[in-house]
Amino acid sequence: MRAAIIVFPGTNREKDIADALERASGVRPSFVWHRDTELPDLDLIVVPGGFSYGDYLRCGAMAGNSPVMRVVAERAAKGVRILGVCNGFQVLTETGLLPGALMQNAGLKFLCKQVGLRVERDDTLFSSAMTKGDVIHVPVAHNEGNYFADDDTLARLEDTGRVLFRYAEADGSVTETANINGSRNNIAGILNDAGTVLGMMPHPENATDPSQRRIDGTGLFKSVVESLQ
């Protein structure tokens, strides 16, 4: 699997994602600096978490308009898999690769904790090694994770099964209390129309190290790797 991770000034989770992908695939991904405008042949591009460009203007706005993201969008149009985590999800919405926007958490606090996510589909490129309806527990670390889309967009996402993860209780119920940041419909992660681009606020890569108590994030990376073999 040929994977690359985009690094902006302020990105800070690139090594965590690289470790998670390496554990799943046995291959170390390459890192691409934001000024680069030429990418090698790739199967997967990851836009990792952090605070690209200091979150100036809006989270992901500067990165979303950077030269490297134009190239990423071209690759996405050709069907290359794209994974955006946390700030990476914000960047993907700013580039228009995913609909909606991530707003400030409804509680106005930075959230750094473990959350439950209900897996809504297990027939996608990013979730084939998981089980639909299962709840996985992975960390979140964000201040702007409050997913917003207008009613029409939201209906389209729901009707076409593009919501992959929802904030949920341990028993799988999707409740107001489980919705840590005020996201519409408890949305934590969505796919593009083709199912080749995934954006999500929680950090599956930070739940993949065997020394950790829970490694629930492993399924996502296993799915990606298996779908590319």
Add this chain to the structure above:
Amino acid sequence: MKANVTITLKKGVLDPQGKAIEHALGGLGFDGVNEVRQGKLIEIDLEGDDVDAAQAQIEAMCAKLLANPVIEDYAISIIE
């Protein structure tokens, strides 16, 4: 030429910071505050003195970078 761009959250989009300010004002005894919305102000100094051209250029800037049309509205005022 100088212009101000005011960016605000669209009507109907929840503004938690505005709500927090609204509550704080109430707590300080400022009565009669119906609603507070918080936005941002961007000051731009542009070459030239063609107002229409400046307006068009800033519109393009807003559409491309300054505002996110999914959640934000913007207003442009040329001030000098």
